[in-house]
Amino acid sequence: MLVLEAKRDYERDTEHRVDISLADSPFPYIHRFARCAALVINTVHENFRELANGIYAIVDIVKDTVKMHEEMSVFRLRDICTELTVYLTDLRVELSSAELHGFQQIQHIVMEKKVFDAIMGFRQRLEGSFLFICLRPDSYHPGVSTLYR
Structure with missing residues (x-):
């Protein structure tokens, strides 16, 4: 009798690794299937985790920028945050409507639209804005040139 077990190993809060093992299976092709299935599941989890981490990083950049530079940062970040x-x-909205069609539709949207690349692009723009704000001489830094005012 074949038994398929899926185990999740929670290494961290957001990290899910799936281990699929087959007990009492005399057939090597079933073992290969189990390894392949685990690899695909882990790859999908990895892609979505990277996407979520990218979005969290953007939120952190915005939060830190606003905390450090208050009103100066508001105008600089307005366009990027709006976009x-x-x-x-x-x-x-697209992902919510895709839920009705199943996981494959959601994965297609995320992979096809190159969502990860777009999120990383926003992150780079925000990091650039953060550096600009940090390096910009202004009245908050006494004794520094006011050339950029």
Whole structure:
């Protein structure tokens, strides 16, 4: 009798690794299937985890920038945050409607639209804005040139 067991190993809060093992299986092709299935599942989890981590990083950059530079950062980040809000809202609507069609549709949307690349692009723009704000001489840094005012 074949028994298929799926085990999740929670290494961290957001990290899920799937181990699929077959007990009492005399057939090597079933072992290969189990390894392949685990690899695919782990790859999918990895892709979505990377996407979530990218979004968390963006939130952290915005939060840190606003905390450090308050009103100076608001105007600098307004356009990027507005674009990102529109992008994420559209993505959420698309993913919500795709839920009705199953996981493959969701995965297709995320992979086809190159969502990860888009999120990383927003992150790079925000990091660039953060550096610009940090390096910009202003009245908050006494004794520094006011050339950029």
